[in-house]
């Protein structure tokens with residue numbers, strides 16, 4: 001199985017690119033969705049976060065007020081670290097579970113869309129790593145427009161992540177999403193060819209088909225050895 005890493009900065013265009021993958025039949029595991037699930041009312045993540053941040057972060061229906069929690073953690077690095085620490089085990093096991101389900105289905109190539117791929121050191125599990133890059137001014141403008149947020153809050157969110165230029169340096173593939181959607185789609189076409197290229201032997205071995213092939217190989221080997229052994233015993 002090939003696990004492709006897809007990352008970038010906030011509002012750099014990861015979802016835009018992951019939608020292109022989905023439209024081309026490549027399954028995507030979205031870490032933001034997993035992170036939402038592990039913070040739903042009554043879950044283990046929810047309990048830990050409410051205990052640490054207090055009931056004032058809850059809405060009337062008991063769900064976490066995400067905007068409120070966002071304002072707290074994106075303006076205070078120590079609170080953000082605390083939230084990350086509390087949720088990290090739930091998020092990683094949620095991602096693992098999603099990958100496992102796709103493995104069971106027999107998917108050969110999957111994309112992990114993880115905003116904090118490098119920060120959470122999950123990059124070691126993915127190859128190639130695609131970074132969706134955007135120039136800083138466009139990033140700020142798109143973020144403010146999408147979230148309807150003030151410049152100060154948007155900057156807090158951008159500054160809460162590793163510098164996008166540093167991420168670009170660590171990438172195997174860079175998609176520059178500073179231009180039009182059409183320009184991004186054009187770059188994406190080449191990336192898709194690379195992502196869907198034939199699997200290496202290691203990647204094949206890690207896929208469900210590879211595991212079954214290895215198992216079949218072992219079973220045939222054992223049966224052959226037993227038959228040779230039995231023939232030798234009968235002859236002697």
Ligand SMILES: CC(C)(COP(=O)(O)OP(=O)(O)OC[C@H]1O[C@@H](n2cnc3c(N)ncnc32)[C@H](O)[C@@H]1O)[C@@H](O)C(=O)NCCC(=O)NCCS
Nearest residue numbers: 009010031032035066067069070084087114115116160161
């Ligand atoms: C603080 C929360 C409640 C704010 O929710 P909100 O709906 O406003 O934002 P959303 O979850 O859609 O995230 C939007 C973007 O913010 C960035 N972001 C989210 N969490 C973090 C974080 N801890 N550090 C830096 N950037 C982050 C990501 O780029 C993400 O794509 C939420 O982001 C959260 O629970 N974050 C902690 C979990 C986490 O680390 N998520 C990232 C998945 S790897």
Ligand SMILES: Nc1ncnc2c1ncn2[C@@H]1O[C@H](COP(=O)(O)OP(=O)(O)OP(=O)(O)O)[C@@H](O)[C@H]1O
Nearest residue numbers: 009010011012013014015016142146177179180181
């Ligand atoms: N090439 C583009 N031209 C114009 N607008 C774009 C382009 N790419 C993305 N956008 C817009 O910019 C915003 C951010 O894009 P997107 O949601 O894909 O980013 P993201 O990296 O997934 O964000 P997040 O980190 O918050 O999950 C969206 O409103 C999207 O419609």
